[in-house]
Amino acid sequence: MTKEYKTIKTELRLPYELAYGATWTRFFEGMKEKKIYGTKCPKCGRVLVPARSFCPRCFVDMGEWIEVSQEGKLVAWCYTNYRYFGMPTEPPFIGAQINLDGTDVNFLHLIGGFDLSNFDEVRKIVKNGMKVRAEWKDDRNAHIMDIRYFKPL
Numbered sequence: 001m002t003k004e005y006k007t008i009k010t011e012l013r014l015p016y017e018l019a020y021g022a023t024w025t026r027f028f029e030g031m032k033e034k035k036i037y038g039t040k041c042p043k044c045g046r047v048l049v050p051a052r053s054f055c056p057r058c059f060v061d062m063g064e065w066i067e068v069s070q071e072g073k074l075v076a077w078c079y080t081n082y083r084y085f086g087m088p089t090e091p092p093f094i095g096a097q098i099n100l101d102g103t104d105v106n107f108l109h110l111i112g113g114f115d116l117s118n119f120d121e122v123r124k125i126v127k128n129g130m131k132v133r134a135e136w137k138d139d140r141n142a143h144i145m146d147i148r149y150f151k152p153l
């Protein structure tokens with residue numbers, strides 16, 4: 001015998017605080033100084049950004065802190081023109097993977113600094129492989145959004 005249950009639609013919210021730890025604390029403190037820090041693996045030599053405490057490939061502690069370039073190459077991007085819970089900024093915006101010069105992983109951030117209201121016009125500007133540079137907010141508080149976005153060069 002099968003019993004049927006009624007359901008209701010509802011929303012769960014789970015506010016929480018995440019402790020940065022020593023590595024991310026240093027990384028985010030760099031944001032206040034308009035610096036982007038990565039760490040270099042002593043075994044494979046890869047530079048990872050944001051800085052990490054260990055290399056996820058070699059499983060060794062990262063040795064060296066490196067201030068990485070504020071310029072890089074756009075690897076992939078996604079245009080968002082609708083509102084959703086937890087979004088990084090008001091739409092429309094472009095989420096992007098950026099390979100900062102001299103690093104070995106992609107940095108997830110935003111592309112901006114031009115009119116984003118018309119997607120057809122955006123597509124004429126934004127191209128994979130184009131050079132971009134970090135644009136910083138004047139009021140910084142050790143947060144990833146201290147970088148307003150990466151602007152095409």
Ligand SMILES: [Zn+2]
Nearest residue numbers: 041044055058
């Ligand atoms: Zn490694």
